[in-house]
Amino acid sequence: MPFTLAYAAVVLPDAVMLSACVVLTLAVLTFVFWIEPDEADSAPHRSQLDQLLERRDSIYDNLRDLKFENRAGKYAEQDYEQMRDSLESEAAQILLEIEKRHWKMRLLWRGGTPL
Secondary structure, X not given: OOOOXXXXXXXXXXXXXXXXXXXXXXXXXXXXXOOOOXXXXXXXXXXXHHHHHHXXXXXXXXXXXXXXHHHOOOOOHHHHHXXXXXXXXXXXXXXXXXXXXXXXXXXXXXXXXXX
């Protein structure tokens, strides 16, 4: 088949598109499998105590919002009390866990063995 302008108009765009796809695929595979992430890019490690403190703060925020919404008349009294009791119970569990972690850290710091 002789090389003609019509042939080039049909085949060359396909070849260019195929080449672009191959180059893009190689770039993606190189980025995913060959380039290793930098340690500075990763998020700092959060301890369980940090997570518990964050959860405690979230519960306190929810309690404050619940109280505000109840005063605005958004909830029936029974619903408010049920949601408040649930949040307060969860807060008590979180506070107990935080206290356990503090005592374990104090014992370890003094050279004792954790409970």
